[in-house]
Amino acid sequence: MSQSPRPVSRVRKTKGKGLRTRTGCTTCRERHVKCDETRPICRACQRGNRPCRYTVAASSVHSSDLSIILNTDNEIDQSTLLQEKSATAQGPSPDVQQQHVHPVEETTITTSVDEAPMTYFENRDVNRTIQNISCNDFGLPLEPAALNTTSPASTASGNLYSAEVAPLRWLNLLRRDATAIDDYQPGLAYHSVDTAGSADQPPTPGFFSSVGAVDGHLGQVESYNIEGFLELSSSESLLLRHFVENISSWIDLTDRHAQFSSSVPTMALNNRGLMLAxxxxxSRHQSLLSNPDKPPRIDRTVAVQYYNETLQYLQIAMKIPEYLKSDELLATVLLISTYEMIDGFESGWERHLKGVFWIQRSQLIHGESGGLKQAIWWAWLRQDIWAAFRGRRVILSYYTLRKDCAELDRWELTNRVVWLLGQCISFGSDTEVEAGRNNVQQRIHRAAFLTMRLDEWWIYFAPYRTELPAERIEGSAFNPIWINPPSCSAAVQIYYFARIMLAVHSPVMSGLKELERLQQTLDDAVNYIGGIACTTNNTAAIIISTQCLFAAGLNTRDLAKREQIARLLRSHQSCTGWPVHDLAQDLQAEWTLASSPMNVRT
Known part of the structure; x- marks a missing residue:
């Protein structure tokens, strides 16, 4: 008599703490292991070197949270949101109740230079306070990992927002700062822009536009893109063409795929918000390009109308959870930031740069993400570097690049020198200069290591920087230097910009000879930047050249070179329309304040 097979008993999972299906990080729940729920990374994930994720579904962000985020004019603290959520939640768990009773304790973490390159924190709780990072490590030891600087206190302090909330916080900043004209009417098109040469006619709203009209029911559909393609008027088609042929190159300067001149316009044909941006x-850029014989072709009012239409679209489209993490939103965010950069609204632009930083950090977007997200990150970083330089502050990003220079091609090396310039801008910020007074030796070590990294970059970039002497310009204080392609000429100017920052802000300990060496470094950098600027004719490279010329002008005492730099700056600004104010006048003010360029930025 055969025996029946023995039934296999089902092994039940323990009901101990940490093994529940509704608590713990996502990684531990999927692996069915115990989780101590330590933020930002639990011990189980830390031991296994796994990504630790705390996921909150988009639906868990209550409507009360959204109303607070969109309508408040003050900073939202953690207790406000927790009270709102506790009022609407039914039967909170004991862990949540304990979170309401005991305030979140802020701890200070001193990050070391040996941290993993990806130093972002993952936290899905709405508006949970991020742990402050100490800025005491401003001076780094002379080690290979010393360049992996962590987040400065001015950027890491504050709040870390989830991927669902960060875009809404950014939109709130936009809505507070945007100023609509009194007679602005939503949905009106702007087809009266003269495209036949009669630029004397002022633009006035025409009829309803398929682009400007925002679908009020957009938040009720599943997709934020339309079916088919947007229909553009003739004037809107010309504006799109102007973007593709001119402005997109500003963003694509260091992107091998030139995505803002190729794929982004294609995306915009299916997305109203992106097209409006x-x-x-x-239109704002065209309003800045003036002809001496004629007034601007387009009035700034047209740009303001499109800008406000974009904000209206965003307010509706952000109700769709998928849109908050889409490439369309990221591209729109960067275009709005670029609009504010050329619009000249410095204080608003500064705040919105930080808002873009929230969005990118919440989605773990960085300089090695790949695809369009990576291109957007680098374009944003170049904007933040210029804003940080003018504001004498540290840059917002604290991501550290992983690859060595030996592994990089021409495009990656161009981006690498942009990142190195950002480190040098932070090195010369008022915060780090003041902190360096208490530890000069550490600051000397960091300056030496940054110099070593720049030297390394210069060696690996040598095959791509073919320098050709150009014809001498009569009356020029510089020897013209021709470097092609434009991205390479911009990279060389950025390199010398970084050299200037180090030469000006490095402590001097060895006396007169060291001062003479630093002065020679300054003179060489000014000569290279000025020589390349004399031959730069690419619009995107001119934007970089304008920034580098300004830095060179701040640090030269030669009167002939100062006059030449002022002329080059005005020539650059007339070509690009950026910035809206006269940088040569800013230089003149700086020259008046200090007699020595070594003291201008110190």
């Missing part, structure tokens, strides 16, 4: 930026 393109039209706003393009």
């Amino acid at each position: 393109i039209l706003a930026l393009s």
Whole structure:
């Protein structure tokens, strides 16, 4: 008599703490292991070197949270949101109740230079306070990992927002700062822009536009893109063409795929918000390009109208959870930031740069993400570097690049020198200069290591920087230097910009000879930047050249070179329309304040 097979008993999972299906990080729940729920990374994930994720579904962000985020004019603290959520939640768990009773304790973490390159924190709780990072490590030891600087206190302090909330916080900043004209009417098109040469006619709203009209029911559908393609008027088509042929190159300067001149316009044909942002930026840029014989072709009012239409679209589209993490939103965010950069609204632009930083950090977007996200990150970083330089502050990003220079191609090396410039801008910020007074030796070590990294970059970039002497310009204080392609000429100017920052802000300990060496470094950098600027004719490279010329002008005492730099700056600004104010006048003010360029930025 055969025996029946023995039934296999089902092994039940223990009901101990940490093994529940509704608590713990996502990684531990999927692996069915115990989780101590330590933020930002639990011990189980830390031991296994796994990504630790705390996921909150988009639906868990209550409507009360959204109303607070969109309508408040003050900073939202953690207790406000917790009270709102506790009022609407039914039957909170004991862990949540304990979170309401005991305030979140802020701890200070001193990050070391040996941290993993990805130093972002993952936290899905709405508006949970991020742990402060100490800025005491401003001076780094002379080790290979010393360049992996962590987040400065001015950027890491504050709040870390989830991927669902960060875009809404950014939109709130936009809504507070945007100023609509009194007679602005939503949905009106702007087809009266003269495209046949009669630029004397002022633009006035025409009829309803398929682009400007925002679908009020957008938040009730599943997709934020339309079916088919947007229909553009003739004037809107010209604005789109102007963006593709001119402005997109500003963003694509260091992107091998030139995605803002190729794929982004294609995306915009299916997304109203992205198209409106393109039209706003393009019309604002055209309003800055003036002909001596004629007034501007497009009035700034047209750009303001498109800008406000973009904000209206965003307010509706952000109700769709998928849109908050889409490439369309990221591209729109960057275009709006570029609009504010050329619009000259410095204080608003500064705040919105930080808002873009929230969005990118919440989605773990960085300089090695790949695809469009990576291109957007680098374009944003170049904007933040210029804003940080003018504001004498540290840059917002604290991501550290992983690859060595030996592994990089021409495009990656161009981006690498941008990142190195950002480190040098932070090195010369008022915060780090003041902190360096208490530890000069550490600051000397960091300056030496940054110099070593720049030297390394210069060696690996040598095959791509073919320098050709150009014809001498009569009356020029510089020897013209021709470097092609434009991205390479911009990279060389950025390199010398970084050299200037180190030469000006490095402590001097060895006396007169060291001062003479630093002065020679300054003179060489000014000569290279000025020589390349004399031959730069690419619009995107001119934007970088303008910034580098300004830095060179701050640090030269030669009167002939000062006059030449002022002329080059005005020539650059007339070509690009950026910035809206006269940088040569800013230089003149700086020259008046200090007699020595070594004291201008110190």
